Amino acid sequence: xxxxxxxxxxxIVESGHDSPTWRKLTGDNFSSHASYADLRQRSVTDxxxxxxxxxxxxxxxxxxxxxxxLQVNPAYSVHFVNEDDTVPQKIVVQKSSPGGIYFQQGEPRxxxxxxxxxxxxxxxxxxxxxxxxxxxxxxxxxxxxxMYGVKMIVGIQGGYRGFYARNTIPLTPKSVNxxxxxxxxxxxTSRGGHDAIKIVDNIQDINQKLIYRWxxxxxxxxxxxxxxxKGAAMIFEGIxxxxxxxxIAGTPKTTDNDIAVIDKSFGFDTTxxxxxxxxxxxxxxxxxxxxxV
Ligand SMILES: Nc1ncnc2c1ncn2[C@@H]1O[C@H](COP(=O)(O)OP(=O)(O)O)[C@@H](O)[C@H]1O
Ligand SMILES: O=P(O)(O)OC[C@H]1O[C@](O)(COP(=O)(O)O)[C@@H](O)[C@@H]1O
Numbered sequence: 001x002x003x004x005x006x007x008x009x010x011x012i013v014e015s016g017h018d019s020p021t022w023r024k025l026t027g028d029n030f031s032s033h034a035s036y037a038d039l040r041q042r043s044v045t046d047x048x049x050x051x052x053x054x055x056x057x058x059x060x061x062x063x064x065x066x067x068x069x070l071q072v073n074p075a076y077s078v079h080f081v082n083e084d085d086t087v088p089q090k091i092v093v094q095k096s097s098p099g100g101i102y103f104q105q106g107e108p109r110x111x112x113x114x115x116x117x118x119x120x121x122x123x124x125x126x127x128x129x130x131x132x133x134x135x136x137x138x139x140x141x142x143x144x145x146x147m148y149g150v151k152m153i154v155g156i157q158g159g160y161r162g163f164y165a166r167n168t169i170p171l172t173p174k175s176v177n178x179x180x181x182x183x184x185x186x187x188x189t190s191r192g193g194h195d196a197i198k199i200v201d202n203i204q205d206i207n208q209k210l211i212y213r214w215x216x217x218x219x220x221x222x223x224x225x226x227x228x229x230k231g232a233a234m235i236f237e238g239i240x241x242x243x244x245x246x247x248i249a250g251t252p253k254t255t256d257n258d259i260a261v262i263d264k265s266f267g268f269d270t271t272x273x274x275x276x277x278x279x280x281x282x283x284x285x286x287x288x289x290x291x292x293v
Contacts, residue, residue: 069148076147081105089261103261113247116149120216123171125185126159126224126231130253131270133185133223138176140221140251145173152216159190159224160231165200189224196231200238207246219247225254236284 070078088101093100121144125133126136137155144150153171156162171186179186210216222232229250236248252259255271 048170052257054256065113066115068108068110068112069116070108071110078108080110081107082271083109089104097149112217114146114217117151118216119144119148119150119152120218120222121150121153121217122156122168123153123187123221124156124159124162124223125187125189126222126228127189127253128255129184129189129193130225130255130265131183131267131274133253133267134176134179134182136182136223136253136266137171137186140223141171141176142173153192155187156220158188159228160194160199161187161190163194166202166206190228195233196234196238199231199235200242202245203235204240204242204244205251207244211245217246219249221249221251223251223253225252226259229259 068080070076071080084103087105089103090097121140123140125137130288141153144153154168155171157167157169158165162168176186195206203218207218210218220235222228222235224232229252232248232249232250239246239248252262253267254262254265255267257268259265259266
């Protein structure tokens with residue numbers, strides 16, 4: 001392993017893997033996001049070597065992080081949001097209104113917490129069906145794979161219940177190529193009560209095995225409705241309390257528009273169009289034939 005000095009920053013490069021993806025970080029405060037790359041750096045220092053390819057990791061004033069690979073890929077013209085960009089829940093407020101609720105803005109950041117080669121991404125769908133679930137699965141797989149360079153992606157089968165059974169299927173751009181043409185969700189789903197503590201126990205177990213054996217980190221992408229996202233919030237809270245190094249990302253889906261913070265989700269327009277067809281046909285039948293079918 002070669003070590004080179006650049007200004008006040010130390011850059012560690014494994015021979016032959018000097019990818020432009022891992023440039024030195026400069027600039028302002030990113031301490032709150034530094035712990036993953038810190039951990040990676042410590043493993044390099046403490047253990048001496050890791051079995052997997054070790055891309056360039058950069059030490060800055062506040063620790064270690066990675067540049068978003070989208071920054072160095074000329075194929076993508078991406079708008080990056082600032083770390084502290086927020087969206088107010090209410091647009092119209094009165095002078096006398098108390099301070100409102102603000103959400104962190106979505107879309108890519110300039111710096112990423114995990115090195116794409118160290119990611120073992122998990123995707124699951126939970127709750128009721130909604131048009132477009134397979135399209136979202138495909139987009140997450142292709143986005144992670146092509147845009148970020150993530151190599152390992154699995155689907156958790158059967159919604160939250162899948163965390164108990166640990167049934168997973170590998171997902172690649174090839175395996176999801178045609179799934180947007182199918183209804184439902186290729187990962188399956190489930191409804192009914194699930195035990196958030198048991199789910200966090202299982203995620204913790206998977207997380208520890210991945211870290212100790214392969215040094216991989218599993219961001220979990222959860223696609224689901226209001227119930228699923230409440231569950232995701234509880235799982236996130238459990239993970240935060242235990243200090244686990246992984247991320248939970250929720251993608252809202254709703255056919256009946258009962259998630260307050262979004263105007264509408266994927267699948268809503270399709271649901272309305274399809275429902276209109278059924279209602280109009282039933283209306284014609286009722287009016288012209290005299291007897292409803
Ligand atoms: N209030 C809640 N708190 C925590 N988890 C919940 C909550 N509501 C639902 N869940 C979990 O999310 C799963 C899916 O929720 P459900 O309401 O069936 O579908 P949807 O996500 O489409 O609204 C449930 O099986 C349950 O495990
Ligand atoms: O609007 P959401 O939260 O996506 O839920 C959609 C689901 O809710 C339903 O409309 C009703 O499901 P339930 O009767 O089981 O509550 C399903 O047909 C649909 O899959």
